[in-house]
Amino acid sequence: MSALVSIKNLTRIFDVSLPWLNRLIEHQPKAFLHAVSEVSFDIEENTIYALVGESGSGKSTIGKIIVGLLAPSEGSVEIGGVDLFRESDKAKIEATRNGVQMIFQDPYASLNPRWRVRDIIVEPVEARGGDGEGLAERLLEQVGLSAADAAKYPHEFSGGQRQRICIARALAAEPKLIVCDEPTSALDVSVQAQVLNLMSDLQEEFGLTYLLISHDLTIVQHMADRIGVLYLGRLIEEAPRDALFSNPKHPYTKMLIDAAPRLDGFGREVEPPTGEIPDPINPPTGCAYHPRCPIATERCKAERPQLRELDENRVACFLAV
Template identity: 75%
Template sequence: MALVEISNLTRVFDVSKPWLNRVLERLPKSLLTAVSDVSLQIEDRSIYALVGESGSGKSTIGKIVVGLTAPSSGSVTIGGVDLARESDRGAVEQTRSDIQMIFQDPYASLNPRWRVRDIIVEPVAAKGGKTDGLAERLLEQVGLVARDAGKFPHEFSGGQRQRICVARALASEPRLIVCDEPTSALDVSVQAQVLNLMSDLKDTFGLTYLFISHDLTVVQHMADRIGVLYLGRLVEEAAPAELFADPKHPYTQMLLAAAPKMDGFGREVDPPKGEIPDPINPPSGCAFHPRCPLATDVCKSERPAMLDLREARVACHHAM
């Protein structure tokens, strides 16, 4: 059963200049479509990874799922509850404590003036729950020691801080954790520790992860299903084995070819052409057509629909 269901999700940001400048300089409103008509489902107790380059909208989707940003249109339901529309207060409260988030930068996401104990129990304490011994128990579960509860964040290394963030995310016994680039700020050996910890906790607590990352090797290692985003649109979705062995969208193919390979000694890459276009004026039709080797006239005029193709879903007119 799908725990999270995202359907036709769109988020538009108004990035116009201030009203007075617009009037004086006769500028039109400028709107940035960060997420455009994205539909996907996240199965219970699975890891769904969103990959894409900067500006592809992956973090915006994460923020909408946890409720930090409202969708412009479309909907996100978590366990059958749509946080943006649900009127039953109890259901909203319950769903909110079912979702937690782990951020990229463990230096910025812990309050430096709070002791670790207070940081970890806050998701429970804020709702008036019992917190006796909770921080100590969680610290041991994430591989730190109970004694650490009395310390401040600055006394820990980056990897240890990310463990504290994980402990905090676990405090309210969530079902879904949204991880936005959880290991991008960490060194390789520490990243391995945190990734292993996250896999273990998923099995222990039956968690579901929405894993947002730009690192294809990490995603391949962690995910059960991968969604590839380009300019706010979902272009391909498949299981990792399928995606990496047989990428069907030209953008996915380009991305995989460009990623450095550990065994690619002296590999001469034919580097991808061009850059991500301006999201305020995205290309017509398929957003990838100006960089796509397969592009034809239909790509310029018509946005491709998401179609099932063997084990994957692909949005491309020419996918085979």
């Protein structure tokens, strides 16, 4: 297997400074937010790679950079060997972008309420001059709706059905990679199961690769082959699914797995984690997790740990064994 997506040293910085007049009056310096810092990982073809992390960890920013909605500040993203932001051959860029589609969290906000479902689904094809005749009907049946639904408007569907329409739209361009940003967070449990099953079926049928962005560890554990854990914009651990859940190395990963509510955890008393995610504009020195870490040492405060190989995992912690 080869890597379909290769991300190297990806960094994205947002300028969150006040307007210049306010800065002048209040003597404030410019402020920058490092949403993503020096993240590197590969996604193998025909696998599901999951990014997990709490809010503000930069997981959605990485997703947006991969589909080309945001430009990286530094580093590179190669999809099938093509770097979208450096490639000069227009035809190559077109072909690569066509092969990457996205499914968003909120199926209510991501469908145009004034368009018929047919137009929504064939849009990615027709925008590139393709022929969408009969395509919407075929895709709707593939995602478990009926061909007659093509003439309806989005408001006639429930949340789960809308997410199926979003999936049909993503499939229309015959992509290789689909970036799913919290695809089921807005859905109920029984509908979530339907959508997750559909995603697995389609992966087998079309040989798709998914980047699954989620905060829900149970979904990630259910779906993913390989998992990257983000904290404050940095990749702090990466491992195959079983290795990560059976033997997490980083204290943050351990805390996340421990804190997630478990269905069989009747009357479980969890020692609640201390502290909260720090301010990303002024992150702590050294390892960003050290203020909350139960095993932090002086070295963690001063020096930032780099990712290193440890068994099957890659982990950014001095003390991980």
